[in-house]
Amino acid sequence: MRHDPEPDQDRQRWRLLDQTLRDLPPRPAPGALEPRVFAELRRRAAQPWWQRRFAYWPWPARMVFVVVCMGSSVLALEGGQWTVASLASVAQYATGLLSTVTLLAALPTHFVPPVWLDAALAAGAVLYAMLFALGAFGYRALYLNSPGR
Amino acid sequence: MFMRAYQDMVFSTAARLAGNDALAEDIAQEVFVRAYEHFGQLRTSPAAGGWLKTVATNLLLNHFTRHRKRWRLFSEFTNHDSAGESTELDFPVPDTLLADLGSEQRRAVIDEALRRLPDHQRLPLVLYHFDERSYDDIAAQLHVSLAKLKTDIRRGRAALLPLLTAAGINRDHLET
Numbered sequence: 001m002r003h004d005p006e007p008d009q010d011r012q013r014w015r016l017l018d019q020t021l022r023d024l025p026p027r028p029a030p031g032a033l034e035p036r037v038f039a040e041l042r043r044r045a046a047q048p049w050w051q052r053r054f055a056y057w058p059w060p061a062r063m064v065f066v067v068v069c070m071g072s073s074v075l076a077l078e079g080g081q082w083t084v085a086s087l088a089s090v091a092q093y094a095t096g097l098l099s100t101v102t103l104l105a106a107l108p109t110h111f112v113p114p115v116w117l118d119a120a121l122a123a124g125a126v127l128y129a130m131l132f133a134l135g136a137f138g139y140r141a142l143y144l145n146s147p148g149r
Numbered sequence: 150m151f152m153r154a155y156q157d158m159v160f161s162t163a164a165r166l167a168g169n170d171a172l173a174e175d176i177a178q179e180v181f182v183r184a185y186e187h188f189g190q191l192r193t194s195p196a197a198g199g200w201l202k203t204v205a206t207n208l209l210l211n212h213f214t215r216h217r218k219r220w221r222l223f224s225e226f227t228n229h230d231s232a233g234e235s236t237e238l239d240f241p242v243p244d245t246l247l248a249d250l251g252s253e254q255r256r257a258v259i260d261e262a263l264r265r266l267p268d269h270q271r272l273p274l275v276l277y278h279f280d281e282r283s284y285d286d287i288a289a290q291l292h293v294s295l296a297k298l299k300t301d302i303r304r305g306r307a308a309l310l311p312l313l314t315a316a317g318i319n320r321d322h323l324e325t
Binding site: 013014017018020021022024025026027028029030032033034036037040041044 | 152153156157158159161164170174177178181182185252253255256259260279281306309310313
């Protein structure tokens with residue numbers, strides 16, 4: 001049932017409006033509606049079966065469609081499992097490779113004295129600083145002071 | 150014939166909800182195409198009219214949902230104050246509305262007034278007054294809160310009543 005919790009001051013107005021709308025006669029449908037509906041029905045009837053809704057497909061086609069869908073689902077599931085398994089084996093291989101590289105990198109520390117390693121690091125830093133200074137000098141001398149600039 | 154018996158009702162339902170004759174015709178066409186698919190059951194069913202009306206209403210609401218034309222958070226109508234409540238009507242309302250008009254003229258006036266309402270007011274108003282549905286039912290179908298629905302219906306009424314009263318007072322308006 002309808003529940004109407006309107007404030008009292010508007011109740012009379014809305015009742016009048018409600019009654020007026022309720023008593024309204026229906027609008028006559030346009031004359032073109034009936035031919036339109038029949039034309040649409042003819043158009044849909046002329047459509048090939050695969051363009052219609054599934055419920056109107058012939059039953060062999062529906063069966064084939066269902067089987068194909070089920071097969072696709074199974075393939076998708078199998079493919080997903082295979083992908084996950086492949087990714088797991090790749091991750092395992094990468095982990096092994098990383099540990100080997102780490103071992104190889106740590107190998108010199110067993111044979112070379114630590115002082116030599118520190119000296120090599122310091123020499124590398126000095127050489128890098130020299131290379132940077134050389135680059136800066138070359139930039140200033142050859143590019144910034146060039147005649148065409 | 151089945152279609153001739155129901156086409157005015159279906160078209161009226163669609164036109165009053167849509168506020169647009171072209172859209173109403175499209176909806177009415179789709180309603181009868183669907184009725185054709187269930188013609189075996191509908192032909193002898195006493196509930197055929199209700200079925201057609203429900204399908205027309207649902208198709209219309211789906212259309213509005215798809216096109217996102219529904220229920221903006223603010224009102225588009227100008228006949229309300231800044232706080233969002235509808236203004237009180239400041240003229241006397243007669244005992245009857247448009248009583249001195251013929252039914253066809255009255256129908257034309259009301260349909261034109263409904264057409265002028267924004268969608269978010271017209272749809273709940275038509276569902277409430279023409280379909281006689283409850284607020285809860287309409288709010289659930291339109292996916293809006295009960296408070297918003299009541300505000301929209303109230304504003305729709307507040308906008309509609311002056312239009313109808315003015316049209317009833319000034320009959321010359323109808324002749325133009």
